[in-house]
Amino acid sequence: MSERPVSYEDVTGTLRERATEALGDEQLRTNLRASAGSWAAGRKRMDEQYPFQEMREKGREIRTRAVAELPQLLDQLEENLTATGGVVYRAADAAAACRYVVELAQREGADLVAKSKSMATEEIKLNEALEEAGLRVVETDLGEWIIQLAGQHPSHIVAPAVHLNREEVADLFEQESGGPVENEREALVAHARQRLREVFATAQIGVSGVNLAVAESGTICVVENEGNGRLVTALPRIHVAVMGMERIVGSWEDAAHILELLPMAAIGDDAAGYVNLITGPRRPDETDGPEQFHLVIVDGGRSALRGGPFEEILNCIRCGACLYACPMWKSVGGQAYGSPYSGPIGAVLTPVLEGPHASSAGQLPHFSSLCGACHEACPVGIPIHDLLVKARGQATEQRPRSERVGMWLWSRLWSNPVAYGIGRRLARAGARVLGRRGWIERLPGPAGAWTSQRDVPTTWPPKPPSS
Amino acid sequence: MATEAAQQLIAALTRRRASGAVVSADEVVAALDRQLDAWNVTRVVLADDPLLEQLGVADALGGDRREVLTWPPRLGARELLGLEGPAATCGVSVSVAAVAPRGTLMLAASTGQGRALDAAAAYHVSLVPDDRLHDSLAGALGQVYREGPPPSALSLVSAPSRTSDIEKISTLGAHGALGLHALVIAG
Ligand code: SF4
Numbered sequence A: 001m002s003e004r005p006v007s008y009e010d011v012t013g014t015l016r017e018r019a020t021e022a023l024g025d026e027q028l029r030t031n032l033r034a035s036a037g038s039w040a041a042g043r044k045r046m047d048e049q050y051p052f053q054e055m056r057e058k059g060r061e062i063r064t065r066a067v068a069e070l071p072q073l074l075d076q077l078e079e080n081l082t083a084t085g086g087v088v089y090r091a092a093d094a095a096a097a098c099r100y101v102v103e104l105a106q107r108e109g110a111d112l113v114a115k116s117k118s119m120a121t122e123e124i125k126l127n128e129a130l131e132e133a134g135l136r137v138v139e140t141d142l143g144e145w146i147i148q149l150a151g152q153h154p155s156h157i158v159a160p161a162v163h164l165n166r167e168e169v170a171d172l173f174e175q176e177s178g179g180p181v182e183n184e185r186e187a188l189v190a191h192a193r194q195r196l197r198e199v200f201a202t203a204q205i206g207v208s209g210v211n212l213a214v215a216e217s218g219t220i221c222v223v224e225n226e227g228n229g230r231l232v233t234a235l236p237r238i239h240v241a242v243m244g245m246e247r248i249v250g251s252w253e254d255a256a257h258i259l260e261l262l263p264m265a266a267i268g269d270d271a272a273g274y275v276n277l278i279t280g281p282r283r284p285d286e287t288d289g290p291e292q293f294h295l296v297i298v299d300g301g302r303s304a305l306r307g308g309p310f311e312e313i314l315n316c317i318r319c320g321a322c323l324y325a326c327p328m329w330k331s332v333g334g335q336a337y338g339s340p341y342s343g344p345i346g347a348v349l350t351p352v353l354e355g356p357h358a359s360s361a362g363q364l365p366h367f368s369s370l371c372g373a374c375h376e377a378c379p380v381g382i383p384i385h386d387l388l389v390k391a392r393g394q395a396t397e398q399r400p401r402s403e404r405v406g407m408w409l410w411s412r413l414w415s416n417p418v419a420y421g422i423g424r425r426l427a428r429a430g431a432r433v434l435g436r437r438g439w440i441e442r443l444p445g446p447a448g449a450w451t452s453q454r455d456v457p458t459t460w461p462p463k464p465p466s467s
Numbered sequence B: 001m002a003t004e005a006a007q008q009l010i011a012a013l014t015r016r017r018a019s020g021a022v023v024s025a026d027e028v029v030a031a032l033d034r035q036l037d038a039w040n041v042t043r044v045v046l047a048d049d050p051l052l053e054q055l056g057v058a059d060a061l062g063g064d065r066r067e068v069l070t071w072p073p074r075l076g077a078r079e080l081l082g083l084e085g086p087a088a089t090c091g092v093s094v095s096v097a098a099v100a101p102r103g104t105l106m107l108a109a110s111t112g113q114g115r116a117l118d119a120a121a122a123y124h125v126s127l128v129p130d131d132r133l134h135d136s137l138a139g140a141l142g143q144v145y146r147e148g149p150p151p152s153a154l155s156l157v158s159a160p161s162r163t164s165d166i167e168k169i170s171t172l173g174a175h176g177a178l179g180l181h182a183l184v185i186a187g
Helices: A015-023 A026-049 A052-068 A070-083 A094-107 A119-124 A126-132 A142-150 A166-177 A185-202 A228-234 A252-267 A311-315 A321-325 A327-332 A343-354 A360-366 A373-377 A384-397 A401-415 A417-434 A445-451 B002-015 B025-038 B050-054 B057-061 B137-146
Strands: A087-091 A112-115 A136-139 A205-209 A212-214 A219-224 A238-244 A274-278 A292-298 B019-024 B043-046 B067-070 B089-094 B097-099 B104-108 B123-129 B153-157 B179-186
Touching (some): A026 A252, A026 A327, A070 A292, A094 A119, A094 A238, A094 A292, A119 A205, A119 A292, A142 A166, A205 A228, A219 A228, A228 A238, A228 A274, A327 A343, A343 A373, A401 A417, B002 B019, B104 B123, B104 B137
Parallel strands (some): A087 A292, B043 B067, B123 B179
Antiparallel strands (some): A219 A274
16 A cells, blocks of 8 residues: 555544534535536536547547557657656655655755646645645635635545635635635635636646546647646646556547547536647757646556556546446535545545555445446446445455355355245244334344444335334 | 538537527638627637638737737736736637537647636637537547647537526526637538
């Protein structure tokens, strides 16, 4: 396991406690409902305008092929990018990636880093590493900046501040600027624009993520809607891009398809506002663009997934669609997950990247109804529900011996027709005693944990619950 | 055919709250002038591009109403970003290609057209000769990356700067240009 786990180290309470708290937050649930609703409307529009199913199949084929060819594609990317004057660093884990960027910043005498949105940097905890080294780091994506000011973690891959409303945002802006800020949306956006321009003008280093790299030309793609991705990659003297090693395709034809699918799945639009395709630092005859371009390619447990039961998770293009589609995420939001990756994708990715010895992340795969809505929403057709079941299996292997023996015994008994029949008769008799009013509200012994948050009907259709 | 593609491009951009028009080469300067007036632009930064030179844009837009600069504008980052000097600036670029059905303009970085030209300014107008319109993203990218060395940066621009980070409602002008206007040059 890497020195810096994927999960946030400062989250408190268990997943159950965090989820229960989120369920009690009416404002949060209203915000989540509204955001999931607007995502669903956008997706419907895309479904009507484009052959989404066909595009999804092709997307899946492209990603599967790219993951199969990953080592060659990464070599080709490195070769082409190096030829343009860019520097490629392959980091085995989060600690190595952070060390590289911190040392670069120190070597260059930088004190201010402007960041555009990036899941990979959130995963490796780059901000914390830079801040520990005494640098000031400013997130410039509006949602990420709001979250940074609030001292919180993002709640969605694409919409990090989806859990906050404009009154809360205005309060944060007032605290940061020390002056009054109107709580109208346009005014808040204009305020952030003005404040963050100071950062674009003075930062020595711009850090971005990478939505996709294209091996054939040695190019990285930064997809965004605000324009901060462009300013961060164009104005500072040094640009550092951090990518998860799997975010690559071979050709521009493949890249074009993924770049078309991504905004359709993420924001229900057929193009993102800005797609910045960057092939190295500025050329000698150019007058803007960074003098240095560094690409940090993070493994962080990914190469171990190739060829294994979780390989398909590497196909993910981080669109966030499965979050909006998930009944669990829609109920509690992303913060309850305690990981930069929340929702169905996060419930698989967090524990598998952390490895089988992951501590709290082991609970995440159980935080799902296995309804399959995530799979339906996924633009590259990842069977996330199947992977959740596999991840549950992996987490169960880590359970105490007594529990595993109990489960083994249970499975043997229920695979035997006679024992199953006896079990059923006993269960029916038990239900008559415990569920006299049509519902079992409490089971005895360890089974009580199961009924602590749900009632079980003993008739079908269930009787209306008595008040 | 070309007109149909041009209309498609403008329709797609308009859906995302940008705007545009199809004009003949003779009409470019007047159309540009009107758009700059509509935005009350007082400083223009033009790409140093043979097309703009050929159309005589720099001379025609000058005068006392606004300052006209050509890339590289020799402004510091603070001025480029509108923190100092006039706030209502407009970058005028020339698209190397465009994707008509999805409303995407493509700006290639070069000596005469910087990476920040369109996004640092408050407004952006891009000129697109209609023979540069493609019907797919793959076709347009293929042309840029296969016919010659790749540009250090290719910026795909399909909307004014927008954000949905506050209450999930799309709001314009987060960091990049508040207004985007495409002029497709027919013929
Ligand atoms: S798993 Fe699929 S739907 Fe979820 S973020 Fe990844 S690509 Fe998008």
